[in-house]
Amino acid sequence: AVHLVAEGIEYFKAGRHTEALESLSDALEMDPSNIEGLVARGALCANSGNYEKAIKDFEAALKLNQGHTNARKYLGETLVAYGHSLESEKRFNEAKKMYMLCLSLISSHEEAKNALERLKQRINHEIEQNV
Known part of the structure; x- marks a missing residue:
């Protein structure tokens, strides 16, 4: 499994995302608790905009090693x-949840703090527009 993770990471770095995903998924099929495989596949999924899958992989890795x-x-x-993506779809409550989850994980995360503040202002503005 370690070899497949290394191979997957090399494919990822080379921009060969399909092969990277195959190698990393094969590695995780052999060893579901391979933390580096979970983190690498999570990063690959996040870069591809598959935020939900990425979050699951990162959470699984953190469950194994906090x-x-x-x-x-x-x-x-x-x-x-993911919060930014949800916000752009006007899914404000879900976006807020993502920013809050980030801050519960990394309390000093400036981008999450700023995004949450901006979102609050945006929600207030939306409410004022609809009154």
């Missing part, structure tokens, strides 16, 4: 990116 720095960092970044 102190995994990259899993925590990437999960925070993915939650914020």
Whole structure:
């Protein structure tokens, strides 16, 4: 499984995302608790805009090792990116939840703090427009 994770990461770096996903998924089929495989596949999914799958992989990695720095960092970044995506679809409550989850994980995450503040102002503006 370790070899497949390394192969998947090399494919990822080369921009060959389909092969990367196949290698990483094969590795995780062999060893579902391979933290590096989970983090790498999570990063690949996040880069492809598949935020929900990425979040599941990062959360699984953190369940296995709460102190995994990259899993925590990437999960925070993915939650914020997903929040932005939800916000652009006017799914404000779901976006707020993503920003709050990020802050519960990384309390000092400036982008999440700023996004949450901006979202509150945006919601207030939307309410005022509809009165």
